[in-house]
Amino acid sequence: MSTTEPLPAAEAAPPLAGVPDVPADVLAELRSTWLPRPEPDSAGRAERHRLAEAARRLIEAVKLVDPEGDADALGSVADEVSDLAARIAALPSVEQRTPSFEDLQLHERSPFVGAANPLAPPMELEADGPVVRAHAVFGAAYEGPMGRVHGGYVAAAFDEVMGVAQSGAGALGMTAYLTVRMKRGTPLHQRIDYEAEVVRVEGRKAWVEARSYADGVLVADGEGLFIRARAV
Numbered sequence: 001m002s003t004t005e006p007l008p009a010a011e012a013a014p015p016l017a018g019v020p021d022v023p024a025d026v027l028a029e030l031r032s033t034w035l036p037r038p039e040p041d042s043a044g045r046a047e048r049h050r051l052a053e054a055a056r057r058l059i060e061a062v063k064l065v066d067p068e069g070d071a072d073a074l075g076s077v078a079d080e081v082s083d084l085a086a087r088i089a090a091l092p093s094v095e096q097r098t099p100s101f102e103d104l105q106l107h108e109r110s111p112f113v114g115a116a117n118p119l120a121p122p123m124e125l126e127a128d129g130p131v132v133r134a135h136a137v138f139g140a141a142y143e144g145p146m147g148r149v150h151g152g153y154v155a156a157a158f159d160e161v162m163g164v165a166q167s168g169a170g171a172l173g174m175t176a177y178l179t180v181r182m183k184r185g186t187p188l189h190q191r192i193d194y195e196a197e198v199v200r201v202e203g204r205k206a207w208v209e210a211r212s213y214a215d216g217v218l219v220a221d222g223e224g225l226f227i228r229a230r231a232v
C-alpha cells in the first residue's frame, strides 16, 4: 500500500458563478449518509464490519491463488469457504426485518464506502467546504488490464465521489450522465486520490467535475450531471 499523503487542500477560492453558497450545516446534513463514518452502534454491527473486512481479504486471496498449486489444498479450502458461506447465509438477514436508519446509510452499505459491504475497497471520504476528497486502494479483484483498475470501476468510483460532491448544489439527485476521461491507467495496490466539486447549477440540474490522482499524477478526470427529483 502506498503512503502517498492526501492532496494539499486547495486554497480557498471564491464561489463559482451559478453555484449556491450552501451553508456548512446544510452540506453536512446532505452528506451525512456518507460521512463522517460513525463508530458502530452495536456489538453486532462492529462484528459485521469485521466480517466484511475478512471477506475483502478472502476476495483478494481467492483472486490471487495459483491454480498451478496443490489442487487438493484448493479443493479443501473451496469446501470450507462454501460451508462458511452457507453458515453466514443461515444467520438472520437484514432483508428479513425493517431496516434501521443506520442500515440504510451509505457509509454502511455502499459498494464504495460501505463498512459492511465487502465489495467496497473501502473508499474513505472527507469534505473541505464544497470540495469532496476521497481515497481508495483497489486490490487485485478490481483488475482490468494487468496491474490497472478495470475501466468500469474507474468510472464507478467517480460516480461515488461526484454523488457526494453534488451536495454542493444544496440538494441531492440521481446521476443522469457521467463522462470519465481515462488519461493513464489507474494502478492497483496504491492509494488513488479523488477530488470533486459542483461547477454549475441550473434548476434541478447540478454539474460536477472530478479528478483522480496516483502519486500526485492525474490519471482520470470527468464530469457528471445530477438531477434532483421534481418537487411533489
Ligand SMILES: CCCCCCCCCCCCCC(=O)SCCNC(=O)CCNC(=O)[C@H](O)C(C)(C)COP(=O)(O)OP(=O)(O)OC[C@H]1O[C@@H](n2cnc3c(N)ncnc32)[C@H](O)[C@@H]1OP(=O)(O)O
Pocket (backbone or CB within 6 Å): 159, 160, 163, 164, 172, 173, 174, 175, 176, 177, 205, 225, 227, 228, 229, 230
Ligand atoms: C426523493 C429524493 C431522492 C434523492 C435521493 C438521492 C440519494 C443520493 C444518492 C446519490 C447516488 C449517487 C449516484 C448514483 O449512483 S444514482 C444511480 C444511477 N442513476 C440512476 O439510476 C438515474 C436513472 N435516471 C433517472 O432516474 C431519471 O432519468 C433522472 C432522475 C436522471 C431524470 O429524470 P426526470 O424525470 O427528473 O428528468 P426530466 O425528464 O424531467 O428532465 C429534466 C431535465 O433534465 C434533462 N435530462 C434528463 N435526463 C438527462 C440525461 N440523462 N442527460 C442529460 N440531460 C438529461 C432533461 O432534458 C430536462 O432538461 P430541461 O428540459 O429541463 O432543460
